[in-house]
Amino acid sequence: MxxxxxxxxxxxxxxxxxxxxxxxxxxxxxxxxxxxxxxxxxxxxxxxxxxxxxxxxxxxxxxxxxxxxxxxxxxxxxLGPGGEARPPYLPERPGETIDLSILKPVVGKSQLDAMRKGFSWLAENVTASAALSFRPNSVLPMHRAMAADWLARGGVPVEAANITITGGATAAISSAIMGTVPPGAGLATEALTHHTLMPLCQYLGLHLEGVAIDDQGMLPAALDDVARKGLIRAVFLQPNVINPLAALMGAQRRAELIEVARRHDLAIIENDILNRLVMDAPPPIAALAPERTLYICGFTKITVPGLRIAYLAVPSRYATAVANRYLVTNWMPAPPLVELLSHWLDDGTATALIAAQREALVGRHLIARSLLPEVGLRSHPQSLHLWLRLPETWQEEGFVAHARARGVAVAPGQAFRATDKGRRESVRVSLGSTSEDELRRGLSCISAILGEEPEVLLPTI
Incomplete structure (x- = not known):
């Protein structure tokens, strides 16, 4: 003290x-x-x-x-000035904690078997350039062409030369922001957003503006008000279920946000890491506004967590800047993993894994709906998580602490807030990070806590 x-x-x-x-x-x-x-x-x-x-x-x-x-x-x-904020998830899983805090796909024997089979294929087929080269341009041209074909089939036509292959969505997000928002300028994002944006903008010296949302996502009028101030250079959106609310943005809302972005000449960074997993999504924003949209297509959350590769497709006006930012911060993704992804795209393994993930999530959502109250619950049939609004008697910090004390970890809503305006006490609950049996036990514990009166946890000696 x-x-x-x-x-x-x-x-x-x-x-x-x-x-x-x-x-x-x-x-x-x-x-x-x-x-x-x-x-x-x-x-x-x-x-x-x-x-x-x-x-x-x-x-x-x-x-x-x-x-x-x-x-x-x-x-x-x-912690002191410069201290690091903790992530919303457990950095490791201690003891018997049921970890529903980290966002992961449903994985099991079939995913592990696919990875082992893929590594066996790599052992026999990896090229000399993938294994021995330090030069991105000598390794990735063929893979960029395959990426362009995959994106085009998903509704995002783009030149292969305008695709940066990255070591996962986090690296793609960082490169997209650095390539569009200069130091001292601003980035607009939804009030509930990707948990890395707050520390990233702090490290880069950028102003992050949280914009009001509704059940579909960002409100166009609110973005227009923010853009009129003149500081914002880009807007970060997660329209397809991966956002904290697990919301799917409708086609009309996408068109309205594009109109605002064009009026103020804003770049749009579209984080669509669930892409093919989401069945009922409207066309990507990148398909509607290709001249200003930087599109992120990931594979970690829809196939196997170890496949840390994401495609970053950008308009020509940003292509060189984004490629340079990725080069100086990451140099290049691991070439053998890029080889493996291209092989999986070619032989259909990636499509099969995505379909299996979609099917597995059906069971996870059924479990959740059977154990949790409908009031305050937000999800989507292909979401990897739930967004759970807490009763007025609970605060996030206390709820997370009570759950953790009973062996269940969930992510506090505060980790995803770019602004506290319109704050509602909530937590994010991952559905894919553990077995079905542990998910049932974890959700049953959460349901029990929701029905209790908050009580201060006393320290144990």
Whole structure:
């Protein structure tokens, strides 16, 4: 603990943000040293005449900024300036925890067998350039042509030369943002978005603007209002179910967002990592606005997690910049994995794995619907997760802590918020990250907690 404490006379509306700013300044100027344990929520609320909810939201904001870490049963501790925010999922799976926090496809023996068979094929067929070359241009031309064919069959025609093959969607997202948004400029995204965007924009010195959403995703009028300020250079969208709400954006909404982007000359970054998995999706935004859309097509979430490859298709105006950004940050994807993906596209293995994933998700969603209440539940038949709005009696931090104390890990909604406007306490629950038996047990535990009154977890000795 420390002698420093927030000044209640300096707290303004919104109170949680004002309180968080006081803590942030104290951490940045050294009044709160690294490792300092922050006061318990209830005690600080009583000292400042605030609600416990306000203090909890202030602490969550500090965690989101990477200044504080929250440890179940121990409290909240200062990480200090430059401290790293924790991901929404468990970095590893300790003991008997049922991990429903990390987003994974459903995997089993058939996926492992496919990977083993693929590696056997590689052992016999890997080319010298894939195994021995350091030069991307000497390895990838054939694979770019195959990528162009795959994308065209999915409704996104693109020149092979305008495709960057990346080591997964995260690398593709980073390269797309760096290739379209210069330092000091802004990126617009949905209020609930990809959990890496907040720290990434912080590291790159970019302004991230969370834009209001509804059940389909970003509101065009809200994007127009943000774009009128002149700072935004690109907009990041996840229209096909992979967004936190598991929402599918309709064709009309896509057209309206494209119209706004054209009016303000914004680049559109379309993260479509579930692509062929989603059966009822309208045409991709990249098909409707090819002149400004950077399209990300991933394979990790729809085939096998170890196949960390994603295609990044870009308009000619951005092709060189994006290729350069990927080159200096990643150089090139692992060529043997690129070889394997091209082989799977050619022999139909990728299509079969996607179909198997779609079928497996049917059973997972049936389990979820049988165990969780319909109220507050958001999903899609091909989503890898559920978005669960919590009852008004629960806060995210407390719910996540209670679930973890009972051996179940879920991801807090705060990890996906680009803005707190319109905040609703929620958690994300992965459906594919464990066995069906563990999923049943984990969801049964979540259902039980939803029906309970919140109770502060006391530390164990």
């Amino acid at each position: 420390t002698n420093w404490s927030p000044d209640p006379t300096l707290i303004s509306r919104p109170a949680y943000l004002s309180l968080a700013e006081q803590f942030a300044r104290a951490i940045e100027d050294g009044r709160l040293a690294v490792g300092t344990r922050l006061p318990p929520h209830r005690r600080l609320a009583d000292d400042l005449s605030l609600s416990v909810q306000t203090v909890s939201r202030a602490y969550e904001e500090l965690i989101r900024r990477g200044l504080v870490s929250g440890e179940v049963g121990r409290g909240s501790f200062v």
